[in-house]
Amino acid sequence: MKKHLLRITSNTEIARNIFEMKLTGSGVSLMTAPGQFLHVSVGKDSSNLLRRPLSICDVDLDREEATLLYRAQGDGTKQLSQKNNGEMVDVLGPLGNGFNLDTVDQNKNALLIGGGIGVPPLYYLGKQLKSSGVQVTFILGYQSKEDSFYVEKFQEIGETIVTTVDGSQGQKGFVTDAMEPCLEDEPVIYSVGPGVMLKAVEERAGGLDGYLSLEERMGCGIGACFACVCPTETRQSGYVKICSDGPVFKMGEVVL
């Protein structure tokens, strides 16, 4: 477990309130598992005390550069969005457990489903799955065209279906509305997004193998404070800690 100071190499708005931040430093070499997150200190003083858990969107190990996408919504992430190139960011991580890539064989397909700010970790995951020979399809859900991001970059990895709630880009509706035709060849499912979306994805998946990455407000990010728990029926304790046991869980493992 490590704390790092990483230097900002770019921090730009790529969609409405969505920022892409690139960070460089020696700690990046540890960020090899897609689905892990960084616990990022956002403020300069104690006014925004808590770190923000931000999932890792991409890593360039050769250049020691990690990419985070985040939504500037509250005070903390707005402060983060105002940081300039060259400034240092204090991060813990990588934290949590990433996606299990071993479940999907080379000749199998993977269906990666993301909603809103849950989309970013699917990029690093998709790249790794593709490089191990897996055929990857994405379903990415956004509120509207103005909120969508990274669609072209996902298209470089695999077939990419976009849904928007208002229909301004791709299919009108939710990610689950686009799932049906993609399930025929029984892909392994990987999904990230809000709890209601994950629940709907799990129901629609109808027993296929898959992994879900959960979002929750966190305190410590390392399993000590018990802020981000989720009920489970598969473990004796009756709960899991999203930060340290997850954030990725096997489909069916947690009660959504």
Next chain:
Amino acid sequence: MSRLSVSLPGLNMKNPILPASGCFGFGKEYAKWYDLSLLGGITIKAATLEGRFGNPTPRVAETESGMLNAIGLQNPGVINILENELPALEPYNIPILANIAGSTEEEYIEVTRQISASPLVSAVELNISCPNVKEGGIQFGTHYKSAADLTRQVKQVSEKPVYVKLSPNVSNIVEMAQAVEAAGADGLSMINTLIGMKLDWRTGKPILANKTGGLSGPAIKPVAIRMIYEVSQKVSLPIIGMGGVSTAEDVLEMMSAGASAVAVGTANFVNPYVCPEIIEKLPDLLDEIGVRNISEMTGRSFRQWKTPLSSR
């Protein structure tokens, strides 16, 4: 004896720093970040008789220079703690303060009886100040008589010294402290969190599923300092001070107010290394003000110095 060592009932600490209950789990998470034997002691997360799942999420919300939490005393129950959590701390050879909670007097008494019998436990901390459970917790900590009655009963069964953790959510904390002192407490821990609330202005709804939560972090430090300052002059019990401490300077301020040891809570979430970093810095600060032993700092705000500080 080193210049940082402090001695409180049951707690012989090589430095005055220990993590606060609920902010450090049962220690094993932070053991991945640093050697826990650097600490003066550890306060473990509250134990109840049966395992508890705690409150629904969201359980935390950030506030200006602080945070609200409503975890709800989640823990695996005293037997599990004794069998699985405490033994993992043995190798660090530091005093363990075991926080005790319950819904009823009987539960507090039984948990104390079991946990205080463990050779690994140095002292117990009676949690009568948790604001986030429906039964027990703060109910015992806001009435003088029930706090004193509970303290008396717990003292009868405890094999180790008992520290009563006081709530700041009372009209007169001095009277509360005096009541538990008269009932036989060996020390005080203060303060627990202040009850607070945060709403989402868009929806008008509380952020926390529990609606209200306990406010902690730098925002509450002045309240803690004031309460420790008042209480320490009116009781003769040693005080473990806590509430918003995040720097070595904060530690010396809190000891000056009257604390004999200092617990660090929320700051652990901000910086996992905060406790060892504070401990490392304390000698430099003592040098800066010409104080040899840190124990001399306790109560400096109201105590007369034998030699005026300015001439040291």
